[in-house]
Structures are given as structure tokens and as C-alpha cells.
Amino acid sequence: xxxxxxxxxxxxxxxxxxxxxxxxxxxxxxxxxxxxxxxxxxxxxxxxxxxxxxxxxxxxxxxxxxxxxxxxxxxxxxxxxxxxxxxxxxxxxxxxxxxxxxxxxxxxxxxxxxxxxxxxxxxxxxxxxxxxxxxxxxxxxxxxxxxxxxxxxxxxxxxxxxxxxxxxxxxxxxxxxxxxxxxxxxxxxxxxxxxxxxxxxxxxxxxxxxxxxxxxxxxxxxxxxxxxxxxxxxxxxxxxxxxxxxxxxxxxxxxxxxxxxxxxxxxxxxxxxxxxxxxxxxxxxxxxxxxxxxxxxxxxxxxxxxxxxxxxxxxxxxxxxxxxxxxxxxxxxxxxxxxxxxxxxxxxxxxxxxxxxxxxxxxxxxxxxxxxxxxxxxxxxxxxxxxxxxxxxxxxxxxxxxxxxxxxxxxxxxxxxxxxxxxxxxxxxxxxxxxx
Amino acid sequence: xxxxxxxxxxxxxxxxxxxxxxxxxxxxxxxxxxxxxxxxxxxxxxxxxxxxxxxxxxxxxxxxxxxxxxxxxxxxxxxxxxxxxxxxxxxxxxxxxxxxxxxxxxxxxxxxxxxxxxxxxxxxxxxxxxxxxxxxxxxxxxxxxxxxxxxxxxxxxxxxxxxxxxxxxxxxxxxxxxxxxxxxxxxxxxxxxxxxxxxxxxxxxxxxxxxxxxxxxxxxxxxxxxxxxxxxxxxxxxxxxxxxxxxxxxxxxxxxxxxxxxxxxxxxxxxxxxxxxxxxxxxxxxxxxxxxxxxxxxxxxxxxxxxxxxxxxxxxxxxxxxxxxxxxxxxxxxxxxxxxxxxxxxxxxxxxxxxxxxxxxxxxxxxxxxxxxxxxxxxxxxxxxxxxxxxxxxxxxxxxxxxxxxxxxxxxxxxxxxxxxxxxxxxxxxxxxxxxxxxxxxxxxx
Numbered sequence: 014x015x016x017x018x019x020x021x022x023x024x025x026x027x028x029x030x031x032x033x034x035x036x037x038x039x040x041x042x043x044x045x046x047x048x049x050x051x052x053x054x055x056x057x058x059x060x061x062x063x064x065x066x067x068x069x070x071x072x073x074x075x076x077x078x079x080x081x082x083x084x085x086x087x088x089x090x091x092x093x094x095x096x097x098x099x100x101x102x103x104x105x106x107x108x109x110x111x112x113x114x115x116x117x118x119x120x121x122x123x124x125x126x127x128x129x130x131x132x133x134x135x136x137x138x139x140x141x142x143x144x145x146x147x148x149x150x151x152x153x154x155x156x157x158x159x160x161x162x163x164x165x166x167x168x169x170x171x172x173x174x175x176x177x178x179x180x181x182x183x184x185x186x187x188x189x190x191x192x193x194x195x196x197x198x199x200x201x202x203x204x205x206x207x208x209x210x211x212x213x214x215x216x217x218x219x220x221x222x223x224x225x226x227x228x229x230x231x232x233x234x235x236x237x238x239x240x241x242x243x244x245x246x247x248x249x250x251x252x253x254x255x256x257x258x259x260x261x262x263x264x265x266x267x268x269x270x271x272x273x274x275x276x277x278x279x280x281x282x283x284x285x286x287x288x289x290x291x292x293x294x295x296x297x298x299x300x301x302x303x304x305x306x307x308x309x310x311x312x313x314x315x316x317x318x319x320x321x322x323x324x325x326x327x328x329x330x331x332x333x334x335x336x337x338x339x340x341x342x343x344x345x346x347x348x349x350x351x352x353x354x355x356x357x358x359x360x361x362x363x364x365x366x367x368x369x370x371x372x373x374x375x376x377x378x379x380x381x382x383x384x385x386x387x388x389x390x391x392x393x394x395x396x397x398x399x400x401x402x403x404x405x406x407x408x409x410x411x412x413x414x415x416x417x418x419x420x421x422x423x424x425x426x427x428x429x430x431x432x433x434x435x436x437x438x439x440x441x442x443x444x445x446x447x448x449x
Numbered sequence: 450x451x452x453x454x455x456x457x458x459x460x461x462x463x464x465x466x467x468x469x470x471x472x473x474x475x476x477x478x479x480x481x482x483x484x485x486x487x488x489x490x491x492x493x494x495x496x497x498x499x500x501x502x503x504x505x506x507x508x509x510x511x512x513x514x515x516x517x518x519x520x521x522x523x524x525x526x527x528x529x530x531x532x533x534x535x536x537x538x539x540x541x542x543x544x545x546x547x548x549x550x551x552x553x554x555x556x557x558x559x560x561x562x563x564x565x566x567x568x569x570x571x572x573x574x575x576x577x578x579x580x581x582x583x584x585x586x587x588x589x590x591x592x593x594x595x596x597x598x599x600x601x602x603x604x605x606x607x608x609x610x611x612x613x614x615x616x617x618x619x620x621x622x623x624x625x626x627x628x629x630x631x632x633x634x635x636x637x638x639x640x641x642x643x644x645x646x647x648x649x650x651x652x653x654x655x656x657x658x659x660x661x662x663x664x665x666x667x668x669x670x671x672x673x674x675x676x677x678x679x680x681x682x683x684x685x686x687x688x689x690x691x692x693x694x695x696x697x698x699x700x701x702x703x704x705x706x707x708x709x710x711x712x713x714x715x716x717x718x719x720x721x722x723x724x725x726x727x728x729x730x731x732x733x734x735x736x737x738x739x740x741x742x743x744x745x746x747x748x749x750x751x752x753x754x755x756x757x758x759x760x761x762x763x764x765x766x767x768x769x770x771x772x773x774x775x776x777x778x779x780x781x782x783x784x785x786x787x788x789x790x791x792x793x794x795x796x797x798x799x800x801x802x803x804x805x806x807x808x809x810x811x812x813x814x815x816x817x818x819x820x821x822x823x824x825x826x827x828x829x830x831x832x833x834x835x836x837x838x839x840x841x842x843x844x845x846x847x848x849x850x851x852x853x854x855x856x857x858x859x860x861x862x863x864x865x866x867x868x869x870x871x872x873x874x875x876x877x878x879x880x881x882x883x884x885x886x887x888x889x890x891x892x893x894x895x
Contacts, residue, residue: 107664108773109662110662112660112661112662113662114655114661115659118665120668120671121662121664121665121667121668122664122667122668123664125663125664125728126663126667127724129724130722130723130775130778131778132779149664169723170724170727244690244693247686250675251675252672253672253675
């Protein structure tokens with residue numbers, strides 16, 4: 014027995030030794046944040062609160078918590094702790110945005126072209142952003158399969174991917190896909206579709222093709238599994254374009270649709286109903302305020318800018334009250350950046366909603382729990398609750414204040430951005446340079 | 450030669466004397482015409498004496514002899530143990546060191562790369578878009594047919610010790626098929642070791658037509674691979690029983706891919722940054738390909754992925770960071786520093802992680818190739834590992850390990866004689882033998 018025990022101990026030591034390089038991260042995933050004003054989003058603010066994080070998960074929220082040995086203690090008095098900000102519409106950390114040569118390209122996948130070296134990841138971290146939905150561009154009626162990333166700056170690309178999130182397929186409507194703002198090159202014909210009705214028709218055409226494709230495969234499977242399969246039975250050609258659309262029709266993928274005007278949104282919701290596919294959200298949706306009944310009936314939320322309307326014809330009837338009004342009507346609204354620059358001040362964008370009628374709490378929700386719900390990850394992140402992943406951001410003032418600044422960004426208990434540390438490093442580097 | 454004489458004797462028994470004379474004349478004619486000309490000496494047998502030998506397959510020999518006959522290594526070893534055949538021409542190699550000829554398993558030698566004409570006027574620029582609608586995909590291209598070997602190029606590669614090269618095509622995503630050559634002459638047929646060797650794929654894009662983005666390129670490659678599997682299945686079914694089966698429509702693109710996707714001949718993926726390596730590994734896994742990765746100057750960053758993969762690596766000593774790399778995105782100073790200090794340590798890191806690899810000069814001139822190998826050694830790569838990465842490793846990856854890569858009896862006589870250590874800056878390559886053909890590069894004044 015003794016031998017067995019000592020062997021077991023030896024084995025455990027051996028395993029621990031193997032894990033040594035990883036153990037740094039395990040330790041880093043243990044944090045105690047003290048004396049912060051916690052804005053959990055899921056409940057009322059907790060002044061002077063503490064959050065204990067073990068192995069990247071929020072273990073306790075309260076007061077007078079004790080940190081286990083080896084855990085880092087962060088003194089946060091006077092500061093505001095919020096859930097990590099989630100941007101539901103970006104194109105960062107990708108090598109390329111559009112496969113713009115064809116109106117229909119659902120075969121392309123953002124997961125194939127993640128670039129973990131994109132400095133925009135760090136830019137976003139400095140604004141308290143911990144998660145992004147990074148998408149195909151809006152050049153095509155049917156773009157590609159998007160991906161949700163955690164902004165673990167410095168980690169390899171595969172560790173950024175959030176597998177639990179909804180798998181989504183980018184659609185786009187309106188001016189971008191009909192290429193109305195493009196100069197035609199000599200010798201190049203205008204790409205189909207050139208109108209909104211064309212965009213609608215091409216989606217229907219492709220989805221009907223996908224249905225046909227599914228029937229072909231069903232017929233093949235049936236024959237293959239029959240008692241006497243035909244001698245020359247040949248499977249249908251595997252078509253990656255139609256495979257993706259078939260997945261949409263099977264309910265394995267959710268549509269995320271770039272749309273501006275009320276008519277095209279309503280038409281798209283009608284298509285979704287006709288073909289029975291799910292829509293996770295409508296992107297930009299400047300005229301959503303005109304069709305709140307339709308959106309509520311379809312149970313579809315919107316992911317929008319706050320107040321930058323009228324930059325193109327189809328945004329002319331956008332209003333800054335869109336997000337606030339839709340929220341009050343009960344629609345799930347998130348604010349997105351759609352930009353590797355604006356992403357670092359998404360909290361400012363949300364904060365503006367207060368001017369247009371929302372409470373600070375409602376405004377904050379648009380970049381945290383609402384965004385998490387739209388991405389299908391609200392059971393993991395989006396609020397400060399025991400059991401959720403410790404994706405957090407620390408601000409020096411209320412995050413919806415115009416004067417606030419992000420001090421620290423934490424993902425799964427690891428500190429990925431620490432303003433004070435960076436300023437210190439910068440000073441030291443400058444001193445070294447001056448010394449020479 | 451003996452065999453041939455024997456055969457002649459069998460044909461005619463009585464006129465022996467006459468025949469022998471005829472054979473002698475014939476032999477003389479063969480010998481005098483088979484010389485590839487201009488300064489190169491071809492002899493049936495050489496004895497390299499008094500040289501230090503680095504066989505790579507075993508410990509070095511301080512003072513040894515190498516016998517070469519008919520392009521192959523007949524014998525080698527300690528001077529006192531090797532008997533010099535009477536007919537061998539003796540080459541005094543005192544003070545010289547013999548190494549196996551080096552192999553660069555990815556080059557674009559002997560190719561005339563056409564420069565695309567740059568548009569001069571705005572009108573030309575605009576119309577250039579409409580002219581670019583032809584896809585640049587050539588999976589069936591045999592680069593062997595495009596070779597224009599030049600003696601001067603051959604010699605400049607000899608002078609850095611390279612005797613064997615892979616020449617790969619360089620345009621498009623499906624670029625075509627490479628060839629393995631011995632740098633023994635300027636006659637392509639004589640030079641071939643393996644033709645074709647591998648299909649080469651690059652994660653690049655088309656201009657103005659599909660696929661015009663990296664994401665499109667990945668989808669395009671996957672679709673072509675799936676199409677090849679389907680096309681091949683259809684063909685096989687049709688061959689075995691064509692009754693009540695429509696024949697498959699001929700597709701030259703997919704035809705060209707069958708040997709690689711179905712029959713698993715090597716597929717070489719060009720990997721310009723760490724993400725390319727992961728992309729290639731995913732494709733190799735998805736389609737169970739016999740994959741090889743080339744480029745790979747960021748390989749150290751994905752060592753974890755490479756360790757278990759067992760996919761051969763052709764690592765270039767081109768230290769310039771790719772555009773997508775983090776080292777290229779923080780200004781010129783950081784990029785230059787990375788090129789000088791970070792990327793040269795790639796091979797050393799791989800060695801530390803016990804990942805085997807071959808080194809290539811892909812993307813470099815022959816002088817930078819040599820200089821950068823020295824830089825890689827300075828950055829921590831052991832000279833022994835460097836030598837292996839330029840000899841046995843590439844030979845193994847090319848499937849030529851029984852013919853090339855070490856100095857052993859029966860192997861191809863590809864060897865170089867240097868004055869000084871191979872990786873020393875001042876070292877010069879004095880003599881080169883490729884397929885037993887001797888090239889002299891004596892220092893001036895000797």
C-alpha cells in the first residue's frame with residue numbers, strides 16, 4: 014500500500030513537473046479585486062465590493078473575501094468594475110475582410126484567416142473590450158461564416174476562438190451589395206444584383222439551390238442504406254457553398270444581416286420565415302425604429318451604431334434615438350463599433366445613449382449582456398455573476414461617463430491590459446533611452 | 450563497361466582480335482563524346498586522397514580516401530584501409546575536407562521569371578483590371594519543361610556547396626509540380642533525380658477574380674480537393690462498370706490533382722507566417738495528404754503544432770518577417786531588429802524542441818543563403834544540425850535518402866571539398882563532384 018501511495022505521489026509530482034509552463038497561467042487566473050464599485054449588470058451596483066476569481070472563473074462576490082496563496086490582489090478603490098465589453102460587429106484580427114469577387118460566398122470562413130498578431134486586438138483591450146464577433150464584410154449578399162474571439166493578446170489564434178458562441182453567417186443588403194457607390198471599371202460588367210429586389214431574389218435562388226442539394230444527399234443516403242443499393246451509386250458532389258447554406262436551413266447556423274432600411278429588413282425577415290432559418294441579429298438597422306412590431310414578432314434583435322447616421326443615402330433616415338427607442342420597445346439592442354479604432358471607445362458610444370433617453374444601466378447592458386445574448390454566450394460572460402468567466406474591465410470613473418478611462422482589462426482572470434503597468438514600462442524605456 | 454564487352458563476345462566468337470579493336474575504338478569514342486564539354490572533366494574513376502571526410506552518416510575520418518566510379522561512391526574510409534584502383538585518377542586533396550553535396554529543397558533556379566508590365570497611364574491602369582480575368586492556376590504545370598539551365602548559375606551554387614536542388618514553380622495558388630535536380634551539367638534530362646516531385650500550393654490570391662482573398666483561397670483549395678476525390682471516385686466507378694453510369698466530364702485541373710490528393714504524392718504548402726503553417730496543417734489533416742511545409746521562417750512560434758504533426762519542414766533562412774507578422778506591424782525599427790535578431794534563431798529553437806527540418810535558401814540569392822546559414826548558427830543552431838539540415842534531412846524528405854545525403858558506399862557521388870570548416874566565413878569550396886563529374890574551383894594562384 015505504501016509503495017502504491019509513494020508511487021502515486023511521485024506520479025503527481027511528475028505530472029505537475031510536466032505542467033510547469035502552464036502553471037504560470039493557472040496562478041495568473043487567480044485574482045482578488047478589492048474595494049471596487051461593482052456594476053454586475055445582472056443586478057444593482059455593489060459599492061466597495063470584492064470579486065474573487067479562481068482558475069479564471071468568478072468564485073465569490075461580496076465583502077471581506079480572502080485571497081488564496083499565490084493569487085494577485087488588485088486594489089480598486091474609487092474604480093468601477095464592469096463585465097468585459099463585447100463588440101458584436103467587428104472585422105479585426107482577420108487577414109482580409111471580403112471575398113468580394115462574387116455576390117454569394119458562404120463557403121469562406123473567418124476562422125481560417127484569424128490573425129492573432131493584429132495590433133487592433135490590443136487597441137480593443139485598452140477600451141475594456143474582451144470579446145468580439147469578427148465578421149465577413151458587407152460586399153456580398155451572402156458573405157461567410159463569422160467567428161467570435163476572446164482578445165487574449167499574445168496567445169495563439171486557436172486559443173482566441175469562443176467555440177460556445179452561435180455559429181453565424183454574414184448576409185448583407187442594400188447599397189454595399191448592389192455596389193451603388195462603386196466606380197465601374199472599364200471592361201467589367203456590373204455585378205448582379207444591382208438592386209434590392211435582386212439581392213432578395215439571389216438569396217431565394219441560392220437557398221432553393223441549397224434545398225435541392227439537401228434533397229440530392231437525402232436521396233443518396235436513402236439509396237446507400239437500402240437493401241440492394243444500385244451498383245453504380247455515386248454520391249453527389251460536395252459543394253462547400255451549398256453545405257454552408259444547408260447548415261443555415263438545418264438550423265446549425267444563424268444569419269447576421271447587414272441592413273439599413275426598413276423595407277429590406279422586413280423582406281429579409283419574410284425570407285427567414287419562408288425558409289425557416291434563424292436570424293441572430295440585424296446589423297446597423299438604422300430604420301429599425303420604423304419596424305419595431307415586425308422585429309418583436311420575429312424575435313430578432315439589432316446591433317447598431319449610436320449616432321453616426323447620414324453618412325450615405327441609405328443611412329439618411331437614421332436617428333440617434335434608434336437604440337434607445339428600440340430598447341424601450343423591448344427589442345434586444347447592442348452597440349457595435351464595426352471599426353478597429355472605434356472599438357477602443359465603445360463605452361463612450363454606449364454612454365451617448367443616456368442622452369437619448371436610456372438609463373446608465375440600460376446603456377451599459379448594450380455592450381455587455383445584450384451583446385452576449387446576441388452571440389449566444391450569455392451563460393458564460395456578459396455580467397458579473399458567480400460561476401461566469403472572469404472577463405472584466407476596470408474603469409476609473411463610471412463607464413458611462415464621458416470622462417471615464419479603462420484602467421485594466423481581464424480575460425478569464427488573466428490581466429491582458431494594465432494601464433499603470435504600461436505607463437511604468439514606457440517611462441522605464443524612456444529612462445533607459447535617455448541614459449544612453 | 451565490362452558487361453558490354455562480354456555481350457559483344459557472346460555475339461561473335463571467332464573474330465576476337467578484330468572485335469577487341471573495335472571495342473577499343475568504340476570505348477574511346479564514347480569517352481570522348483560523353484564529356485559535357487567546356488572545362489568539365491569526366492572520368493570513369495577518381496581517387497580523392499588525404500582528405501578529411503565528414504560522411505554525416507558516421508564520425509569524421511581525419512585522413513581518408515574516397516573512390517568514385519561511374520558517378521557513384523565505390524569506397525571510402527581511412528587511407529590505409531582503402532586500396533586505390535589502378536585505373537583511378539588520383540586527386541590530391543590534402544588539407545581539404547569532403548562533405549556530402551548540400552541540398553536546397555526549394556529554389557527557383559533556371560527559370561525565366563517574366564516581369565509583369567507596369568501600367569504607365571491611368572487608362573492602362575484601369576484596363577489592366579479587365580485583362581486580369583484569366584486565372585493564374587497551373588496544377589498540371591511541369592516546371593521541368595520550363596528550365597533554362599545556365600552554367601554560370603550552376604557554378605555559383607557549386608561555390609556555396611550546393612549540388613542538389615528542388616526547383617518549384619512560383620505563380621498562383623496551385624502552382625504546379627516541382628523537380629529534383631543534380632547540378633551536374635546544363636542538360637535537364639541528365640540532371641533529373643525526381644520528376645515530378647511534388648505539387649506546390651501557395652496561400653496567395655488571384656487578382657480581380659475568385660479567390661481574391663485569403664479566406665476565399667482556403668475555400669477554393671478545399672473545394673478543389675473535394676472535387677478531386679469525387680472526380681476520381683466517379684472515374685473509378687465508370688472504369689469498373691460503365692453500364693448505366695454517365696461518364697465523368699474530363700477535367701484537366703482535377704486530373705492533375707489526382708496523384709497528390711488520391712495517390713498521396715507530396716504536396717508542398719508555402720507558409721509565409723505562423724498562421725499559414727496552421728492553415729496548411731489543417732488541410733493536411735482534413736485530406737490526409739502527404740504534406741510538406743516550406744518557407745516556415747516563423748516555425749518556432751508554432752512549435753507545439755509542429756511537434757506531434759510529423760510533417761516535414763523545409764525551413765528557409767530568409768529572415769525577413771512576413772507582412773502579416775507582428776514583427777512587421779510595429780514600424781520599421783522593430784521589423785529590422787526582428788530580421789537581425791529574432792528570425793535567425795528560428796532553426797535553433799526548432800532544434801531545441803527536437804523538431805527535425807531541412808534548411809533551404811528559398812527567396813534568397815546564393816550568397817545570402819550561405820551568409821544566413823552562418824547567422825542561424827551564430828543564433829544557436831549547432832553546426833552538426835545545420836549540416837544534417839542541408840544533407841540527410843532534405844534527402845529523406847525528398848525520398849532520396851538511399852541515394853543522397855551522406856557519403857556512403859553505393860550512393861551518388863555528390864560531394865564537395867572545402868578548404869576549412871564548411872560553415873566558416875572564409876571557407877572556400879575548392880572542388881565539387883556531382884554524379885561523379887568533377888568541377889574545379891581552385892583559388893587564384895594555385
